[in-house]
Amino acid sequence: MPELPEVETVRAGLERWIVGRTIAAVDSLHPRAVRRHSPGAADLAERLIATTVVAVHRRGKYLWLSLDADTAGSDCLILHLGMSGQLLVSTPQAPDGPHLRGRIRFRDDGTQLRFVDQRTFGAMQLDALRTDGPSETPSSILHIGRDPLDPYFDDRDWIRRTRARRTTIKRALLDQSLMSGVGNIYADEALWRAKLHGDRPTASLSSTQLTTLLTDLRSVFGEALRAGGTSFDALYVDVNGQSGYFDRSLAVYGRAGEACRRCGKPISRAKWMNRSSYFCPGCQPRPRAVRKV
């Protein structure tokens, strides 16, 4: 599933392949791919034609292409991969796959940008950039917090706001308004490294513990980035269709029943909010209030 390292890998690929190119045509091939663009697919295509991609930006799991022309009040194209989205740089001759949802063709008739998305949680949307402190952000994602690799991310502010929440630490990690980019996989990995159970109330954690968690989160992100991201199946690939290999380095996620690399106890898997949570019962004991008898 695309989380921060996977999205950043895609962003870097897009930067290499599409910056400086002018859009000639946009094909929207599935209504859900443009559901967040309320004027509809035809409007999206019409306003993108003849614009040039200036830069590719990312905040958390959101990508956006900055465009050179004022497209009637919108100056960027937001791209979100959802759970299974892929942005592929393909030759015009490459066959359409079964889950092709959108396609951007460029005036140079070279490679195309294809949006492939099996589960249709991803989306494309035109938006206007707004000043957001020291940088610019699309207006519709102003509520998304900065990610921990953002140079303007404020560690102390995140710690203060997290401790003020009346929730658990895993919920807080997945709350994209507090901090973006973290999904289920890297939340479990960072919590394992920090020896914290996901059900620990945020208010019970010290500043030191949260600082350690941030450090561990950044290190797991860095390692995953160097590995090109995590790929459990064919759902995540970079713009050239290549899989990352960080899944080989995961300590807990997807390893239920296997020995913890730190203490040797078998990794547990628990149902959590209609999904799974992986943790080591030895290194990450449940807090007393929710400890199962």
Added chain:
DNA sequence: GTTCGCACCTGAGCGC
């Protein structure tokens, strides 16, 4: 205002 649960969606894997 904050927190939580659920729907959205598709295809692989599994049991019967």
Added chain:
DNA sequence: TGCGCTCAGGTGCGAA
């Protein structure tokens, strides 16, 4: 062989 169920999970929305 075919059917039905479960699972995967990011995001937005409504309810409490």
